[in-house]
Amino acid sequence: MRSEIKPIYWRNNAIYVLDQRLLPYKIKYLRLKTAREVAKAIKDMAIRGAPAIGIAGAMGLALTAYHSRAKTVEQLLAELKRSYETLRNTRPTAVNLFWALERVMKIAETRCSVDELRRLILDEALKIMEEDLEANRKIGFNGSKLIDDGDGILTHCNAGALATAGYGTALGIIRAAFEEGKKITVYACETRPRLQGAKLTAWELMRDGIPVKLITDNMAAFLMQRGLINKVIVGADRILAKTGHVINKIGTLSHAIAAKYYNIPFLVAAPTSTVDFKSTPDEVVIEERDEKEVLYIDGKKIAPRGVRALNPAFDITPPDLVSYIITEKGIYRPEELRELSLTT
Numbered sequence: 001m002r003s004e005i006k007p008i009y010w011r012n013n014a015i016y017v018l019d020q021r022l023l024p025y026k027i028k029y030l031r032l033k034t035a036r037e038v039a040k041a042i043k044d045m046a047i048r049g050a051p052a053i054g055i056a057g058a059m060g061l062a063l064t065a066y067h068s069r070a071k072t073v074e075q076l077l078a079e080l081k082r083s084y085e086t087l088r089n090t091r092p093t094a095v096n097l098f099w100a101l102e103r104v105m106k107i108a109e110t111r112c113s114v115d116e117l118r119r120l121i122l123d124e125a126l127k128i129m130e131e132d133l134e135a136n137r138k139i140g141f142n143g144s145k146l147i148d149d150g151d152g153i154l155t156h157c158n159a160g161a162l163a164t165a166g167y168g169t170a171l172g173i174i175r176a177a178f179e180e181g182k183k184i185t186v187y188a189c190e191t192r193p194r195l196q197g198a199k200l201t202a203w204e205l206m207r208d209g210i211p212v213k214l215i216t217d218n219m220a221a222f223l224m225q226r227g228l229i230n231k232v233i234v235g236a237d238r239i240l241a242k243t244g245h246v247i248n249k250i251g252t253l254s255h256a257i258a259a260k261y262y263n264i265p266f267l268v269a270a271p272t273s274t275v276d277f278k279s280t281p282d283e284v285v286i287e288e289r290d291e292k293e294v295l296y297i298d299g300k301k302i303a304p305r306g307v308r309a310l311n312p313a314f315d316i317t318p319p320d321l322v323s324y325i326i327t328e329k330g331i332y333r334p335e336e337l338r339e340l341s342l343t344t
């Protein structure tokens with residue numbers, strides 16, 4: 001296997017983010033030194049994927065703390081609150097961003113000196129990143145038990161190393177099954193409009209030598225009917241513990257409906273930082289992105305002048321279409337997720 005993909009890391013007082021907008025053609029890291037720059041990178045999707053934007057948000061707060069000239073804890077807290085607001089107003093759907101920002105802000109309440117607080121905040125952000133990598137390895141280990149030798153696996157969007165601190169959630173399970181010697185073929189949906197499947201998932205899997213075939217999103221049901229797909233594995237941007245609904249990249253719901261019709265297990269892989277213990281489906285904001293993403297592909301217009309487009313970035317899959325949710329803590333049926341709050 002090739003060296004591991006690092007979508008984000010901290011070095012020499014700055015964070016480095018692999019610019020995912022340029023993949024698979026170009027590998028270029030952005031050097032970010034302020035929370036504002038991090039917020040822009042999240043908004044413009046240089047960094048994307050639920051856990052990865054959570055880590056980036058935490059690192060954004062760490063940059064504010066690290067570079068702050070505040071003389072008192074109160075001054076530092078005021079700066080952190082401004083960065084917190086900027087970072088949380090970037091993307092509304094993935095819960096990991098809010099989870100990570102809250103976690104760092106909680107640490108900021110520690111009673112200590114300004115210098116100690118600065119260090120504690122950076123440590124917490126780094127810990128969030130390390131824990132995510134560890135969680136992905138565990139998700140891979142847990143989930144690979146559900147994969148059989150010879151499986152054809154459908155995946156959607158990118159829930160890989162690029163969407164996380166590394167290794168990946170859905171792709172973590174695929175990696176773990178492959179490392180165990182299982183012969184699998186991955187069918188990666190291209191994932192219009194932004195093509196995360198074509199640009200990112202296909203790139204990640206090819207790098208690791210994992211057999212992958214790229215398909216357009218509308219081919220999935222036909223491949224299920226033909227018997228080429230035995231499992232569907234996707235990531236998640238938010239899983240609602242109260243109701244068991246799974247919010248993930250637009251197109252996930254169609255795959256879940258087709259999988260149910262053809263009796264194919266529909267698996268969702270995500271760390272517990274993706275579980276929202278409070279909200280119901282109507283309370284979640286589904287991000288609406290610029291219609292240009294639908295009207296253009298790689299800068300080229302593909303529709304008649306004047307036509308308008310819709311661009312919801314995520315959809316909501318009801319629990320009866322979901323077979324299992326695989327987290328670092330274990331494998332759950334959607335209705336069992338509530339119990340997780342008791343152990344978290």
Ligand code: RUB
Pocket residue numbers: 048049050051094156157158159160163164168169170196234235236237248249250269270271274313
């Ligand atoms: C990303 C997306 C991914 C999940 C993966 O959307 O929908 O499937 O974030 O999360 P976008 P996880 O590219 O718009 O950010 O890796 O936790 O399963």
